[in-house]
Amino acid sequence: MKTAGLDVHKDSIFCAVFNGKHYSDVEVFETFSTGIRQLGAYLKAAGVLRVAMESTSIYWIPVWNILSEMGFDLMLVNPFLIKQLPGRKSDVKDAQLNNAFQFV
Template sequence: MKKTCGLDVHKDTIFCAVYNGEKYGKVTEFLTTTSSIYELGEALQAEGVMDIAMESTGIIFN
């Protein structure tokens, strides 16, 4: 099954929910620092995530 991911991006945190066909997926919190964003990318690769969805909003940071 193809794994997918949803990202909920906030000013200081990113919540990452990985769905693998089960009712409840794995949710992990990351910071918005450069090193933590690299960790997020590595985690998505390790999970085998193929598609990522993210909510579209207006101005994110002022």
């Protein structure tokens, strides 16, 4: 099953799709409703069913609402846990790592 990891910020969403062996290139989407819907369309086209997202503050809420309406199985990941892992300090790596939580 393909999964996706998101790192959600105020102005951007970093997305990495994982097919069980390899990560896709990380795509960046805007946080406006149209950008979130484009993200959802991208995920559907990639065959993603499950999405894990990391976010600080409340930036994840509109992403959650729209992707939930689009039928994705969602998981919110605590960013504190990801920041504690050594070597994982970029948004791209955070988006990729969020996929790992789905296989635990």
